Amino acid sequence: MLGVGLIGTGFMGKCHALAWNSVRAVFGDVPAVQLVHLGETNTELAVRRANEFGFQKASGDWRAVIDDPQVDVVSIATPNQFHPEMAIAALKAGKHVWCEKPMAPTFSDAEAMLAAAKQSGKVAALGYNYIQGPAIRHIRKLLAEKIIGDINHLRIEMDEDFMADPNALFNWKHEATSGYGALDDFAVHPLSLLFTLFGRVSRVMCDMSKPYATRKTANGTDRAVETYDSASVLMRMENGVAGTLQANRSAWGRKGRIALQIFGSKGSILFDQERANEFQLYVTADRATEQGYRTILTAPHHEPYGQFIPAPGHGLGFNDLKIIECRELIKRINGQPAHLIEFADGLEIERTVHAMARSYQEQRWVDVR
Amino acid sequence: MLGVGLIGTGFMGKCHALAWNSVRAVFGDVPAVQLVHLGETNTELAVRRANEFGFQKASGDWRAVIDDPQVDVVSIATPNQFHPEMAIAALKAGKHVWCEKPMAPTFSDAEAMLAAAKQSGKVAALGYNYIQGPAIRHIRKLLAEKIIGDINHLRIEMDEDFMADPNALFNWKHEATSGYGALDDFAVHPLSLLFTLFGRVSRVMCDMSKPYATRKTANGTDRAVETYDSASVLMRMENGVAGTLQANRSAWGRKGRIALQIFGSKGSILFDQERANEFQLYVTADRATEQGYRTILTAPHHEPYGQFIPAPGHGLGFNDLKIIECRELIKRINGQPAHLIEFADGLEIERTVHAMARSYQEQRWVDVR
Amino acid sequence: MLGVGLIGTGFMGKCHALAWNSVRAVFGDVPAVQLVHLGETNTELAVRRANEFGFQKASGDWRAVIDDPQVDVVSIATPNQFHPEMAIAALKAGKHVWCEKPMAPTFSDAEAMLAAAKQSGKVAALGYNYIQGPAIRHIRKLLAEKIIGDINHLRIEMDEDFMADPNALFNWKHEATSGYGALDDFAVHPLSLLFTLFGRVSRVMCDMSKPYATRKTANGTDRAVETYDSASVLMRMENGVAGTLQANRSAWGRKGRIALQIFGSKGSILFDQERANEFQLYVTADRATEQGYRTILTAPHHEPYGQFIPAPGHGLGFNDLKIIECRELIKRINGQPAHLIEFADGLEIERTVHAMARSYQEQRWVDVR
Amino acid sequence: MLGVGLIGTGFMGKCHALAWNSVRAVFGDVPAVQLVHLGETNTELAVRRANEFGFQKASGDWRAVIDDPQVDVVSIATPNQFHPEMAIAALKAGKHVWCEKPMAPTFSDAEAMLAAAKQSGKVAALGYNYIQGPAIRHIRKLLAEKIIGDINHLRIEMDEDFMADPNALFNWKHEATSGYGALDDFAVHPLSLLFTLFGRVSRVMCDMSKPYATRKTANGTDRAVETYDSASVLMRMENGVAGTLQANRSAWGRKGRIALQIFGSKGSILFDQERANEFQLYVTADRATEQGYRTILTAPHHEPYGQFIPAPGHGLGFNDLKIIECRELIKRINGQPAHLIEFADGLEIERTVHAMARSYQEQRWVDVR
Ligand SMILES: NC(=O)C1=CN([C@@H]2O[C@H](COP(=O)(O)OP(=O)(O)OC[C@H]3O[C@@H](n4cnc5c(N)ncnc54)[C@H](O)[C@@H]3O)[C@@H](O)[C@H]2O)C=CC1
Ligand SMILES: NC(=O)C1=CN([C@@H]2O[C@H](COP(=O)(O)OP(=O)(O)OC[C@H]3O[C@@H](n4cnc5c(N)ncnc54)[C@H](O)[C@@H]3O)[C@@H](O)[C@H]2O)C=CC1
Ligand SMILES: NC(=O)C1=CN([C@@H]2O[C@H](COP(=O)(O)OP(=O)(O)OC[C@H]3O[C@@H](n4cnc5c(N)ncnc54)[C@H](O)[C@@H]3O)[C@@H](O)[C@H]2O)C=CC1
Numbered sequence A, B, C, D: 001m002l003g004v005g006l007i008g009t010g011f012m013g014k015c016h017a018l019a020w021n022s023v024r025a026v027f028g029d030v031p032a033v034q035l036v037h038l039g040e041t042n043t044e045l046a047v048r049r050a051n052e053f054g055f056q057k058a059s060g061d062w063r064a065v066i067d068d069p070q071v072d073v074v075s076i077a078t079p080n081q082f083h084p085e086m087a088i089a090a091l092k093a094g095k096h097v098w099c100e101k102p103m104a105p106t107f108s109d110a111e112a113m114l115a116a117a118k119q120s121g122k123v124a125a126l127g128y129n130y131i132q133g134p135a136i137r138h139i140r141k142l143l144a145e146k147i148i149g150d151i152n153h154l155r156i157e158m159d160e161d162f163m164a165d166p167n168a169l170f171n172w173k174h175e176a177t178s179g180y181g182a183l184d185d186f187a188v189h190p191l192s193l194l195f196t197l198f199g200r201v202s203r204v205m206c207d208m209s210k211p212y213a214t215r216k217t218a219n220g221t222d223r224a225v226e227t228y229d230s231a232s233v234l235m236r237m238e239n240g241v242a243g244t245l246q247a248n249r250s251a252w253g254r255k256g257r258i259a260l261q262i263f264g265s266k267g268s269i270l271f272d273q274e275r276a277n278e279f280q281l282y283v284t285a286d287r288a289t290e291q292g293y294r295t296i297l298t299a300p301h302h303e304p305y306g307q308f309i310p311a312p313g314h315g316l317g318f319n320d321l322k323i324i325e326c327r328e329l330i331k332r333i334n335g336q337p338a339h340l341i342e343f344a345d346g347l348e349i350e351r352t353v354h355a356m357a358r359s360y361q362e363q364r365w366v367d368v369r
């Protein structure tokens, strides 16, 4: 029996709640889960959501969740600035932590979180769900068995259009205090994929740009935009492979694109999160006249698709990624090997992002470490 | 509070369990759901699954589920031949019924089921989940507002390849006692889509074929295959529109294809369940030089996608369809209008399938009614 | 040296002219071609086009072309109703004939054409260019080597939208005298593909429909449309394979679609003329976890692509099909084996179309022969 | 009447020959073309090709072509190192020049070519055919009318796999004397597109890499590869727009990919040369619930598609691009405005490529001018 606390019930909070609700029914091989305590900004909201999500208790103060002795693990699904305080408090209270990505707005806070995790001896994992999809997991397996030989070039792009409207008013996301822009909003996700598929990044050279220099404020005046919606990065992996990473949160038409191109000595692999239930494989082992990208639909033989659906080509959804992540977390809590980004790797992802930003500021290649 | 019983825990049984588990967390607007009683073929299995799925009680006899006074609604997710007996018993016991499609192997059994439903005054719904997807629901809305004008032609295809291997041994699906073949396995799903999008079918002309005339039995002898893996149907809708319906369960390469082509006087719409998170729209309202099929990714504004995910293009999965269906069922139980195929419509779907089969046997056009 | 005559300089006439102009430069292995004589409806137009296309002589009377002793082969690219008279006259004059498809509006005229061809001993070929594409030719080769095993099901669709506008005025294509509609406009092309890939059709069951029952005439009155823009056909091939053929010339959004689905015991093949420079292959010989449709781009190893371009994936165009056809014609004239639809096969294509029409009229399955 | 000389009859030489052969038949509005003189490395080959391509004279010495008084314009389709000498000689001889891209291996040679062109007063154009496709031309029109608003971000990739095989032996393309690698082989083409669509590049930051550090020579020893098959470039356009350009000639699976992503304030446009007969447009002018990328098939209303084919969606081929380019050249020779990359722009393209190489060598941002 695992007692669960949840803080935050927005996009990701609900996603965590759904995952906790379903993980045992989907996987069978995990212990029973008890939804113990839900925290929100006020009691009324907390009670309403606890009711909907099936939590037993509800508090308007997140500390009550962390202090609850029945809670073994805490889902932290609040805005980034709250992660350090909440995660460190939870770890100190002896709870396992499942914190949404990224770790923290500042690198030193992220470092403090890792330190707290180490000290606690508890599991401290991050919500990098895109590494959990059956297609990505299978690609990882294929790379390991060198189906496309030795990798020699990588490209990854993450694009959405939620900031693309030039007529949207100036908001906090346009202030420098919110971070760099596309880099911290998006680059961390592609990095989580790169880390699990290929290892860490060693050097980066980054350019950033703003689609709209100014935006209207609510009172009709123009205000200079301080963050960069677009970032493009040349990079070298620690294993020597060259590649590029691009992120754009003002890319009209893109909704949830994370497009990966992997080139090797014997073939190549393509993937796009907007069509996450398929990936493309090109192998030179095929006869020359019939070589072409295979569009492979995910199926029960692509783990852990089969735990959700016994028939191929029927498709998982975005929320299912969280269920898979949840099961990995539980395995990890139980001392089993797990496919998960924990605070140590999470810190390296953030180190890489900060190196990218520094590279842009200094207009030069920067070593990540 | 709604007390739930579940019979059968295979592909669909698990899918129902997941739906019951999540429906309130996803939608918020439904009453609390209590997983009361689970039935399986034996107690051991029933207990194990009840444990995993979160049911309070478990029985090796499905009648115990139906007789449980705490159970308000029964999910029937057993093989087709059990549907009539179980559904009728449940209705007689005063339970609402959520029965997997199709209703029954024989038409008379299906009629009896409808009769029982009418007599009981309870809700009796069928598991036609493909009508629930946000893309299909939005297409329905677009057709209603005549975005592509008056419909004049339809094509629908449903293809998978689970029977495509000629070396697979003869099994019960190859016996005539199991039904017609592709017609009852598959045709009902496209018909559920046609019914909700366009109305009923009036006339059909059907051809059927067998990819493999014989199959090996376990003891190595050849045995004649009695069912038809492929069916192709010319048809007229009650509203006069002409179209075709094709189904093939031996179509190598197809995994979960339900491909719809709808042509109207002002445009056309395409959909394929293998890429269920998008659909294609062509409208002549666009300037001629830029007319083309728009690939529209599902998003929060395509109901009820937003209840699952607040961001566009992230994608629902197959199991999410059941959650949507479950909420419609609950709405219906609560006396609200619902988007659901109930026994009355289900019977018409089956009437249509039987008319198709008769058309093939008699090699002529057959009026459905 | 081959002397060429051309009658008609519209869509296809120009296409023939381009083919004659380029065939030797592309293939090298054909004799020199002399553009001798061009015929059009009047001298002025004939002279202008002869000038543009590079013909030496021009006449306002097509008989002059046929009677020209320097002319060895005549391209007939006029509307269908002129084919019989022109082709028969040309054959009688001892010329080879390259006549656009279909042979003739009536079956008896087509029969007369074949008789004239036989009597003349000259080559009499038809303009079924879609069988010439490198993708289709390669598919033919793959089928012959049974890469997808034994074929068991076929689907072919040909759709365009040039008749889709309900506000377009009534014209001659809406009169019954112009033929059946989609059947003769379109069905012949898919049939040419079926014939070369699989052989002839033995039985057909056809439905036809009209998207718009009436159309406005120039003077504003409504007039009943007499032809059928859409035709759907159940069929059996002579080799026993079952399939369907559909044609629709009012299918908004479709521009040059000829979509082929071929299912066999070991895989399947897809092709769509709108993306003619690629085709899709699924084979069960691939490892199960990586089975998927390969999108194969045409390349020099797909004959005769390499005669046009030495680099893969660069793409041929529609007009290049005619150049290939032209070279096949020349090979045939030179007594070599050629991949070409000649009058004998052309007549069978038309026999099949007429059988389809009869099937619709009589609402029953019809044997083609 | 325009007298044509052609030097070189390989990939591009044949392509030029086909273009000269067809340009008048396709466009009608150009003067008669006379294929006068063909030059090759030896007389035998020259005669053979002249015969095939329809040239009147043939020489084993290219100077004879240039000196031929009947020749007005010379197509230069020889390897890059010959371009300067041949082009300058032709211009000095008072001929117009149509030289394949790029201008020359060294920048100073390219400068000399431009100087010669200026001095001659003759037309000196380059073979940047990808700017000629109807899709690209229409995109240019759409950008000009600001259908996607103000451009704010660009990405362009050009990838093929002809150098991807690690087992292919060391050849001259691996020697530094052949150039930089992907940069000069490929980057010029994307630059030609960027120049015509958006203007010139102002600053670049380039990374290059080698998929295979060594290759086997014919005698079995390993030799270090000196060129870079992959190049990735951060860049700023003169108009301030940020973007990236990537080129990879060892990208398994890519055959003729030139993929363009253009993001603007009101939408975006995608194009890929591997499917050159279509492009994708996303516009925010569409109703929100139906926004999506439109796949627009080229058609007669996309100039000059209609000169080739009067029906939409039938598709042009790679060789047709050269016919369009040829007609632009002729228009230019006739003093009309033309859509063509001439030596002045060609030099800027090469200046940009050299700046990219310098940026890599010096590991810093470099101003192009
Ligand atoms: N893994 C993924 O794919 C995604 C991760 N995220 C991450 O999830 C986190 C949350 O983002 P969203 O869910 O999109 O935000 P949201 O704004 O939808 O939800 C935030 C929730 O936190 C609650 N909250 C705020 N302050 C609180 C406090 N002091 N105590 C208790 N509750 C508090 C809010 O009331 C709200 O329910 C962020 O770190 C974000 O980066 C977000 C979207 C996708
Ligand atoms: N809506 C959809 O998309 C789909 C619907 N179905 C329908 O769902 C139904 C079940 O099919 P699957 O789940 O694929 O079958 P399955 O074989 O995976 O599961 C059947 C379950 O019923 C149980 N069962 C059998 N007899 C029983 C009895 N007498 N008492 C209690 N439990 C019993 C079995 O032990 C098993 O757990 C069928 O009617 C099928 O047509 C199946 C797949 C997809
Ligand atoms: N193979 C293919 O893919 C296609 C074949 N076709 C076939 O090509 C034939 C011609 O069709 P289109 O070129 O589209 O028609 P079109 O209307 O574009 O051209 C017909 C030409 O024939 C000329 N013509 C008419 N009567 C004549 C006469 N008595 N003497 C001399 N010239 C005469 C017209 O002036 C015109 O130039 C038809 O049989 C059609 O079915 C058409 C389009 C595509």
Ligand SMILES: NC(=O)C1=CN([C@@H]2O[C@H](COP(=O)(O)OP(=O)(O)OC[C@H]3O[C@@H](n4cnc5c(N)ncnc54)[C@H](O)[C@@H]3O)[C@@H](O)[C@H]2O)C=CC1
Pocket (backbone or CB within 6 Å): D007, D008, D009, D010, D011, D012, D013, D039, D040, D041, D062, D077, D078, D079, D080, D082, D100, D101, D102, D127, D128, D129
């Ligand atoms: N625009 C485009 O898309 C493309 C442009 N090119 C360009 O075209 C040019 C030629 O390349 P390819 O045709 O691929 O090469 P290729 O090797 O196929 O043909 C070169 C031809 O030049 C001839 N040649 C060589 N030296 C000669 C001399 N001294 N005198 C007369 N003839 C001579 C050769 O015999 C051969 O026929 C290059 O500059 C290349 O960059 C090449 C491919 C595509």
